[in-house]
Amino acid sequence: MGTDKKKEVDKKTTEEDIPLTKCQILRNVFVVSLGFVFLFTSFQSLQNLQSTLNKEEGIGTGGLSIIYGALVISCMFVPSFVINHIGYKWTIAASMICYILYMAANFHAVWGLIVPASIIIGLGAAPLWSAKSTYLTRTAVWYAKLTGSTENDVINRFFGFFFMAFHTSKIWGNLISSEVFSKPVDANFTPTADELAQCGANYDPGKEVNNTNLERPDIAKVYTVCGIYLASGTIGFLIIVFLLQNIPVHNENEKEKGKFSFHLLIETFKHFLKSPTQKMLVILTMYIGVEQAFLHGDFTQSYVGCTIGIWNLGYVMICNGVVAAICSFSFGRLVEYIGRIPCFAFAFFVHGGTQIALLLWQPQRNQTYIFYIVAGLWGIGDAVIQTQMNALYGYLFTNNIEAAFANYGLWESVGFIITFACSNFLIAYVKLYICLGFLSVGMMLYVVVEVYDRRNKKTSFELN
Secondary structure: OHHHHHHHHHHHHHHOOOOOOHHHHHHHHHHHHHHHHHHHHHHHHHHHHHHHHOOHHHHHHHHHHHHHHHHHHHHHHHHHHHHHHHHHHHHHHHHHHHHHHHHHHHHHOOHHHHHHHHHHHHHHHHHHHHHHHHHHHHHHHHHHHHHOOOHHHHHHHHHHHHHHHHHHHHHHHHHHHHHHOOOOOOOOOOOOHHHHHOOHHHOOOOOOOOOHHHOOOOHHHHHHHHHHHHHHHHHHHHHHHHHOOOOOOOOOOHHHOOOOOOHHHHHHHHHHHHOHHHHHHHHHHHHHHHHHHHHHHHHHHHHHHHHHOHHHHHHHHHHHHHHHHHHHHHHHHHHHHHOHHHHHHHHHHHHHHHHHHHHHOOOOHHHHHHHHHHHHHHHHHHHHHHHHHHHHHHHHOHHHHHHHHHHHHHHHHHHHHHHHHHOOOOOHHHHHHHHHHHHHHHHHHHHHHHHHHHHHHHHHHHHO
């Protein structure tokens, strides 16, 4: 029964009139990637700085928690409603405006501005990522039909290229912040041995630390950085508006198109409840949010900022971005030859080993190179897991992709919320144990998913 249904879907896809040529598809993949590079050059760099730049009253990490809390709600209701009304292109463009408003709020970071801006960006993030993921997956399926390639290979390539470009945004954004914040608050300040002992795994955000490395930069420099980031986000928005081609949205329930409904909420939970594969991927999907939140909110403050100063944050994170970009593209192609399992296994050992090393290592000012090594290793694991998880969702849930990516956004956001919500209360080593726990359990369940998928394929083959 299941096999017959799959055949019908494949036949329908083969016969449909593909609206784009091969060149147009590749051009649009490039345009989407470029627009995201400009937008996230701003947002990711601001996210890196929140725990140090806006640490007073916990505004920075508190705002990030609100973003991902709003994103969870948004995943349930907003993407389908917005996409069905205005299409993939204009959903991406409209969502980018939400990010631009958040960047503007950082000019005067107070609760009264950060809270509403964080809610707005959270509501806009779900349709942004859902539209992007669906756009790439659908065009990848079309490209596979036009070229005679397998859908899985093309999906991997497209997501590999996207995340390669996406991760370069860490380079440009952090280069900007490093250059603007290049001069230390106190060039002659050297933390004492006791002060350094409170950095790293022992860093307690709830404890007052007399460390000039963590002081906020001059307000003029803050305005300069925010102004550059605001301009970069606006350029990303304009790239999408003027260069990206829209593609048709196939909506099975046209009567519901003009109404705000609970359709996606129902479909998301129905997909979760009916799909054992989706259930088993939840922990690893949450881990993606947990590990990114730790990197941007805790590693930057507890290790880099506390030990060698906020002015070095950007340079360290540039290393992370360069490595992540290279690995996203490389593993997007390499998976065609070695398969997904070796890639995930490699990411597990890299991230797990790095987190154990962070638990054991006491950072020192004369060991600057280690910060770059850690950032690079984290970038390797992050790139592999993000790229392969997006491609895995696209491969496993091709016939219910909207609900699948809504689940992806939902559970990834829950991971962000857990980490950012605890950021101002837990000591760094506790957060590292949480990361290791999610990684270990998530990878074990992923292996079960692969076994389950192979058994289903074998059964289908035998039935034929």
